[in-house]
Amino acid sequence: MNGYLTLTRKELRESLATYRVLIAAAVFLIAGISGPLLTHMLPDLIRHSTTGNIKIIVGKQTVVDAVDAYLSNMAQLPILAAILLAMGAVAEERAHGVGAMVLSRPIARSAYLLAKLTGYGLVLLGALALGAIAAFYYIALLFADARLGPYLAINLGLAVTLLDVLAITLLCGTLLPSGVAAGGVAFVLFIALSTLPALWSPLGDNLPMSITGHAHALLSGAWGAGDLLGPVLGGLLLAAVCSGAACLALARREV
Amino acid sequence: MYAILCQGLSKRYANVSAIDHLDLSVPEGSIFGFLGPNGAGKSTAIRILATLNQPTSGDASIAGMSVTKHAGRVRRVLGYLPQEPAFPSWMSAREFLEFAAALSEVPARERRPRAAEALDLVGLGDAATRRIGGFSGGMKGRLGIAQALIHRPAVMILDEPVSTLDPLGRRDVLRIIAGLRGTTTVFLSSHILDDIDRVCDQVAILAAGRLIVQETITRLKERYARPTFVIEIAEDAASLAASLSPHPWIASATADGRTVRVLARDLARAERELPRLALAGGNTLIRYEQVLPSLEDIFVRLVQPGKEGAA
Numbered sequence: 001m002n003g004y005l006t007l008t009r010k011e012l013r014e015s016l017a018t019y020r021v022l023i024a025a026a027v028f029l030i031a032g033i034s035g036p037l038l039t040h041m042l043p044d045l046i047r048h049s050t051t052g053n054i055k056i057i058v059g060k061q062t063v064v065d066a067v068d069a070y071l072s073n074m075a076q077l078p079i080l081a082a083i084l085l086a087m088g089a090v091a092e093e094r095a096h097g098v099g100a101m102v103l104s105r106p107i108a109r110s111a112y113l114l115a116k117l118t119g120y121g122l123v124l125l126g127a128l129a130l131g132a133i134a135a136f137y138y139i140a141l142l143f144a145d146a147r148l149g150p151y152l153a154i155n156l157g158l159a160v161t162l163l164d165v166l167a168i169t170l171l172c173g174t175l176l177p178s179g180v181a182a183g184g185v186a187f188v189l190f191i192a193l194s195t196l197p198a199l200w201s202p203l204g205d206n207l208p209m210s211i212t213g214h215a216h217a218l219l220s221g222a223w224g225a226g227d228l229l230g231p232v233l234g235g236l237l238l239a240a241v242c243s244g245a246a247c248l249a250l251a252r253r254e255v
Numbered sequence: 256m257y258a259i260l261c262q263g264l265s266k267r268y269a270n271v272s273a274i275d276h277l278d279l280s281v282p283e284g285s286i287f288g289f290l291g292p293n294g295a296g297k298s299t300a301i302r303i304l305a306t307l308n309q310p311t312s313g314d315a316s317i318a319g320m321s322v323t324k325h326a327g328r329v330r331r332v333l334g335y336l337p338q339e340p341a342f343p344s345w346m347s348a349r350e351f352l353e354f355a356a357a358l359s360e361v362p363a364r365e366r367r368p369r370a371a372e373a374l375d376l377v378g379l380g381d382a383a384t385r386r387i388g389g390f391s392g393g394m395k396g397r398l399g400i401a402q403a404l405i406h407r408p409a410v411m412i413l414d415e416p417v418s419t420l421d422p423l424g425r426r427d428v429l430r431i432i433a434g435l436r437g438t439t440t441v442f443l444s445s446h447i448l449d450d451i452d453r454v455c456d457q458v459a460i461l462a463a464g465r466l467i468v469q470e471t472i473t474r475l476k477e478r479y480a481r482p483t484f485v486i487e488i489a490e491d492a493a494s495l496a497a498s499l500s501p502h503p504w505i506a507s508a509t510a511d512g513r514t515v516r517v518l519a520r521d522l523a524r525a526e527r528e529l530p531r532l533a534l535a536g537g538n539t540l541i542r543y544e545q546v547l548p549s550l551e552d553i554f555v556r557l558v559q560p561g562k563e564g565a566a
Contacts (some may be wrong), residue, residue, distance in 0.1 A: 002327075006357040010343075017345035096341040101402065104335040105306045107329055152278040255307040 004109030011119025024127035027081040032131030035069035040142040063143040088182030110247040132205035150218040157211025158237030165244035174246045208235030257284045258440035263313030273299040275464040284437045288451035289444040291461035305335040334403035344388030347507040359406035371402040393424030410440045452550040462558040479553045484523040486515045489539035
């Protein structure tokens with residue numbers, strides 16, 4: 001694919017030069033470690049914040065609570081950050097004339113788009129890895145019975161979810177005229193996809209968002225590696241379909 | 256041999272015809288001016304030639320290759336500067352040119368020397384390592400030219416390359432463009448008709464999506480030349496212009512301060528009678544001159560036939 005490597009290198013260098021890497025790393029790191037840390041501190045925090053005759057009893061926090069908190073955090077702010085970081089990637093470049101100067105050169109339009117998917121994907125997955133490793137360090141340090149296998153499975157679900165969010169955002173950026181519109185529509189689509197597992201399980205169970213919904217089952221061993229196959233493949237298929245649609249849309253789009 | 260050839264090129268958006276059966280032929284090695292008022296369809300035509308848009312019907316070729324059927328090959332021989340170029344502000348000028356060279360398949364070992372050569376050519380050699388984000392509008396304009404010629408294209412398409420530049424920047428960029436004559440075909444659109452007059456060999460004038468004329472500037476002036484006289488008097492020129500206008504051998508008489516610009520329909524009569532009429536009301540004559548029409552006179556006459564001579 002003509003231009004793919006050059007464009008990918010440019011995306012990665014741009015991520016460093018514009019502090020995109022730093023922002024993503026900070027967001028994922030804070031979201032990641034705050035879950036287990038706050039879970040561990042929760043009984044003390046509540047004990048110190050109650051006064052007089054009011055007594056709130058909080059049970060002993062376990063590794064399941066810590067992973068739950070981690071998951072809950074990672075499914076919110078980092079997803080929003082991913083949309084915010086990627087929403088202008090195509091739409092703004094197209095609107096501001098950078099796209100015209102690049103696309104009038106002998107490169108494949110699909111290379112332009114896939115380089116963005118790769119560049120942003122590597123930044124987001126790297127940030128997720130950083131947040132996940134830091135969070136697991138505290139989980140293992142503060143809670144008994146921390147198991148790496150189910151934790152990796154949950155993060156696999158998060159990684160595929162991030163790829164889906166990124167592919168949807170890039171598709172919206174290709175179809176819509178501005179970055180803000182692309183980000184807004186991508187966010188609405190992500191919310192719709194996140195509610196699918198609860199609304200229609202045959203489809204929803206094969207989306208990566210369902211993995212995070214089965215965190216307890218994964219931690220207790222009720223869900224195994226085989227159960228992950230459907231959601232992971234479903235998520236990768238969704239990312240591939242969105243990326244393919246974005247490539248087709250950009251190939252036909254006037255710049 | 257033509258570097259650019261358009262045959263029946265048309266582009267429609269819903270019910271609006273942006274370009275209507277445009278036929279153009281741009282000779283190799285020439286500097287070609289593409290003129291037209293706002294909304295004439297210049298940028299639409301340019302984006303089709305730059306392989307960024309598709310025509311509704313008709314076709315165009317660059318260096319003998321169809322822009323619709325062989326877009327990839329066309330892009331290898333084409334340098335393009337969009338109307339409002341934007342650059343990655345975090346890159347240095349040299350990095351950006353090396354990036355552009357890589358995208359245009361310039362071999363890796365040649366990219367840095369080519370970038371240095373292009374920066375020197377546009378007068379940015381000293382700013383090679385500076386971030387583009389800190390560049391002035393003029394520097395960005397020159398960098399835009401440099402990126403369009405980094406891969407030594409056979410054809411360069413420049414959409415309003417000097418519109419954002421100050422007079423010095425314009426002069427420099429026009430000098431660069433003029434220096435490409437004979438080696439690179441330059442297809443240039445601009446609103447600044449003096450610039451076109453200064454550097455272009457040929458022009459095409461477009462109005463409402465249709466080609467009005469394509470001609471060398473010299474022939475255009477010969478063909479559309481109308482005898483023009485400038486009369487400067489010591490008094491206010493409004494009453495003199497008003498007294499000249501009704502004569503049937505005068506196309507128009509326009510006052511500007513103490514000067515009247517007269518466009519004649521009948522040259523012989525104008526030469527015979529104008530000096531006498533200029534002095535008729537007891538005016539004090541300061542200057543009486545027959546002048547050549549400017550490209551602007553011709554442009555206004557062609558795109559606004561009802562207002563000829565008004566400019």
